[in-house]
Amino acid sequence: MNKSNLTQQPSNDKSDFLAGDVVVFTDPKKPDHLMTVHKVQGDGVLLNGNRSFALAHLIRAATVAEVLAKRRLTAAEQALAEVP
Template identity: 45%
Template sequence: MQTNLSNQKAKYNLPDFLVGDVVVLTDPASSNELHEIEAFQPAEYYWLVGGGIVHRKDIRTATVAELNAKRRLTSAEQALAEVS
């Protein structure tokens, strides 16, 4: 029987983001700045370049439109960017 390795769970707690990934905070009231991942910490926390530590649930990968704008976009701006 063949095993499809892509469907297998990882043995170790691998990070969701890699060093150098650009992310934004999921809470729109927090900040509209882009942040870069500096390091992964145990228990699903990440150090950001310039200081600060966040839980993986509090960040998401920046979209292409946000990278071009060099800031976090509002949900309305993001919707416009997706259709243009």
Template identity: 65%
Template sequence: MCNLTEHKCKGKCPEFKEEQCHHCLIQQIEKQEFELGLAPNDAYVKTTVLQQESSDFLEGDTVVFVDAFMPDDLMTVHKVQGDGILLDGNRKFALSHLLRHASTVELNAKRRLSLAEQALGEVS
């Protein structure tokens, strides 16, 4: 069987003989993989993924401020909006780079631990 009439490279591709050339077969396979959702990750445009990667926080996460001069209380993520995080039922706002997830020890202590307390916790 010959597919001369349906071959997209007919008259354009130097690899074209009587059947589809390697170039067309690869394109056809990539198109099918993309339609089936089997294409490699770098084949997709990642607009929403980039937004997700900008924040490691999800609704319900328990977080603390990174800096020691900020309050040491535990806070709950209410909503993530780009780089901004709404906390404690929309009563507080912070930029995501100012927060980190609370550790298990901090969850038990119900507050952010100082660097010295964290170091002692790692040793004992």
């Protein structure tokens, strides 16, 4: 038991992603649509209701600007989105 009174569950998943996370591919040559993590499996994740699979190192969390745009933004668009 820990301070929050919850038991610690061991996990074999070493991914930074959780079910429900919105992600995009890091490679600009890949599709630019948003995807939702369905389940984490080892070094990969099942996406969009178990219809797609991607290795965890090929995706990243979508930014707020990308979620609003409903697609992955280019590096230039990301830079503009960060300007106050």
